[in-house]
Amino acid sequence: MKKVSFADIAFLVLSLILCLGSHFAFHACPAKSDGSWMVCHWAERVVTALGAVFVILSASRFFLESKTKLGISISFLPLALVTALVPGVIVNLCMMKEMHCHTVMRPAVVVLSILLAALSVVDILVLLKKKQ
16 A cells, blocks of 8 residues: 555545435435436436545555546546536436425535545645655
């Protein structure tokens, strides 16, 4: 195992919160009474899948050299942007703005995506400074 940094742990924790939280805590609206799903359900599924990608990449950082960690941090920037855009932009949410997907899921996903992007920027700067 390589040297583990604060960023490695923070990336993994935020990624796990995004992946598991989008499914269990700040999930989309529940199923309709007829058993069908509202459109926001698919936004939740996409966010959970992107969260799983974050988890895999974050966990891999524990075993990699700093050059490769830099590449992963750079890849987190567009991935975080896409994740933030999923609920409501890439995948529509429910029509009523008072629904759970608008009031809980979307803000949580956006905040976690911003935190992941900000951590990526800081980690990129730190890794580049160490490289010099």
